[in-house]
Amino acid sequence: MKRPLSIRVRFLLVSLVAVPSALALAALFMTSMFSASLERRLEEELKGHINTIAGSIRLGIDGKIEHPFSLMDRRFAQAYGGLYWQIGDAATSAQFRSESLWDTSLSSPDDLPDDGAVHRYEADGPEGTRLIVLERQIMVSAPAGLKPVQISVASDTRALDEASRGFALDILPYLAGLAAFLIGASLVQVIFGLKPLADLTKGLDRIRERRSGRLEGALPAEFVPVEAAVNRLLESQAQSLARARARAGDLAHGLKTPLTVLSNDALTLRERGEGEIADEIEHLVQMMRGHVEHELARSRIVANADMRQxxxxxxxxxxxxxxxxxxxxxxxxxxxxxxxxxxxxxxxxxxxxxxxxxxxxxxxxxxxxxxxxxxxxxxxxxxxxxxxxxxxxxxxxxxxxxxxxxxxxxxxxxxxxxxxxxxxxxxxxxxxxxxxxxxxxxxxxxxxxx
Structure with a gap:
């Protein structure tokens, strides 16, 4: 029958699987949280740009939107710089846009509500990039009354993706070191936790070597039932052996006297000239005396460790x-x-x-x-x-x-x-x-x- 894996090997295998798996999940979670944090910061930045643009919008006498002043961020002026803005109205969705959009424009969803709140959506950007777009509709005073104006500010996600990948690569060595530490700590914990088993084995070895008659030692509470069961078994066996050897010794001692009588009878027969019968009796007496001495010697062998000082x-x-x-x-x-x-x-x-x-x-x-x-x-x-x-x-x-x-x-x-x-x-x-x-x-x- 094949012996199952040891407890130490089982714990080590579990640690080798569980620790890297847990740390991998932790890395995914931390990277996701980091990305979400960056994304929130980016959205706050985009909201600031929307508010800045909204504060600079003016309508001419003819009711048309005048070009707002240029924003300070250089990415708005760099073609496909990754940061874009766009202003439009009901007639023209892209009446004005940043230089960074070059020959493209931001697409707006058809179902954008006109509640004045900032709405977020994702859209395709220049050169196949993916954009995070924040859009807000505001009402601007015109000679003919209030006029709705849509302001859109967008940023591509490449910077977020690169930052997330960089963060994951940065924490990878630390996670690997933590994994090694946790696996080592698990191994130490197993060795320390299984030490009572080693103490239990030593106690059993002492019993086997007849240095002790009981399983003793400072064992944890979990081993108290085992200790009690082993000691009960040892006491029962010791009592059975003691009784058996006592009976063997009593029997052997009881036979010594009859054997002595038979030996004397053989001597008497020899003196009467019946040597053949005397030889047979002496032979039988010698055999029986050998058995008696053998049983006496066996009964004197230490039956349990309590008898050994x-x-x-x-x-x-x-x-x-x-x-x-x-x-x-x-x-x-x-x-x-x-x-x-x-x-x-x-x-x-x-x-x-x-x-x-x-x-x-x-x-x-x-x-x-x-x-x-x-x-x-x-x-x-x-x-x-x-x-x-x-x-x-x-x-x-x-x-x-x-x-x-x-x-x-x-x-x-x-x-x-x-x-x-x-x-x-x-x-x-x-x-x-x-x-x-x-x-x-x-x-x-x-x-x-x-």
């Missing part, structure tokens, strides 16, 4: 185990090489580490011809002997319960099985291989110490 001092425990085995008849005759050095502590319960090292070392002593080596190499505890080694096809079965590769050698066949179970509980890696020359080498990798 501190990390184990590996150099100290190796020294204790070696000192004990050197006092045995077989261990006394062997040469011992112990090189631990760093690290001084590993994340295991002291009893579990002693059980692990004890079983590995006892197995090495059992098969060694003259030397046992114990060392620490690149995060792995290595126990090696110079014995006959093991058939490569049988190495995998060595960690199975009750498997004995040599029935002539004393043992229960549960030592490496217990080692394997401890490794599985703590997430350690177990490796078994033959040494170059002769002998067996067993190593355990401590991930947290590597």
């Amino acid at each position: 501190t990390d184990a001092d590996i150099e100290k425990i190796v020294g204790q185990v070696v000192k004990t085995l050197q006092r045995t008849p077989k261990g006394e005759a062997l040469q011992w090489t112990v090189e631990i050095g760093e690290p001084s502590h590993v994340p295991l319960d002291a009893h579990d580490l002693r059980e692990l090292i004890g079983n590995l070392t006892e197995n090495a002593v059992k098969w060694a011809s003259g030397e046992v080596c114990i060392g620490w190499k690149q995060g792995r505890l290595v126990v090696a002997d110079d014995g006959p080694g093991v058939d490569p096809d049988k190495i995998r079965s060595m960690t199975e319960r009750g498997v004995r590769l040599d029935s002539q050698t004393p043992g229960t066949g549960f030592g490496l099985s217990i080692v394997k179970e401890i490794c599985e509980v703590y997430g350690l890696t177990l490796s078994i291989e033959n040494r170059q020359g002769s002998g067996l080498m067993v190593s355990v990798g401590f991930g947290a110490a590597e």
Whole structure:
């Protein structure tokens, strides 16, 4: 099943899409507002020109409009200068016009109302330009009475368009910088916002490494239900394990006494000359005692982190185990090489580490011809002997319960099985291989110490 995108990647993708889109819309809005503002200013300017022209209009004795004085803006005098005016009446719509119109005139709509207000419309201008036209009709006194006069002032939109484009280009770098800042801020926000998940992961890792029995820490309020649910699950599992191991321990202890009685019965039978039955009983007792010891060892493995006080001092425990085995008849005759050095502590319960090292070392002593080596190499505890080694096809079965590769050698066949179970509980890696020359080498990798 394909794993979905991480939360960080999702937030980043959303930011990469949303931030530029939002800023693009903002740029369009700001450019539109800027254009509207320029257009309002232009209309106010055109209204001023209309008022100036209206104040200078005079009618002659014959009732015709006299040419007004020239306006100060040079664009009115420059051909197609972009600013135009035109005066007309009912008879002639373009009786007078600015020099900038040259050979054209402003077209007026047919439905222009005669209310005296300023009306705005757009029209085609010289050389294919688009014009904004303001037009007003005023009443001027004439000998025959009031006469309507239309005043039109126009400006092409090229200046507005160029100003809008220039404004958009000017704000583009700032918007790009703002986009980069917002995306970066979003990423920082995601990292900071998801930090409680990292704390939650660390808490779960501590539980997995058996450094804690509960999910604890200063988690946000949103994680309180998760914390409570995980702790309830851990408590339930710990109680179930404790009950199961207690029952296994009680059962194993309960069987030790009957096994001792059977062993004594076998001794009695042997003294009576019934050696064959005695051998069979002793064999069965030995097998059952191996199972009992195995279950007792399993019941002593730390069931939860609350039972674990501190990390184990590996150099100290190796020294204790070696000192004990050197006092045995077989261990006394062997040469011992112990090189631990760093690290001084590993994340295991002291009893579990002693059980692990004890079983590995006892197995090495059992098969060694003259030397046992114990060392620490690149995060792995290595126990090696110079014995006959093991058939490569049988190495995998060595960690199975009750498997004995040599029935002539004393043992229960549960030592490496217990080692394997401890490794599985703590997430350690177990490796078994033959040494170059002769002998067996067993190593355990401590991930947290590597």
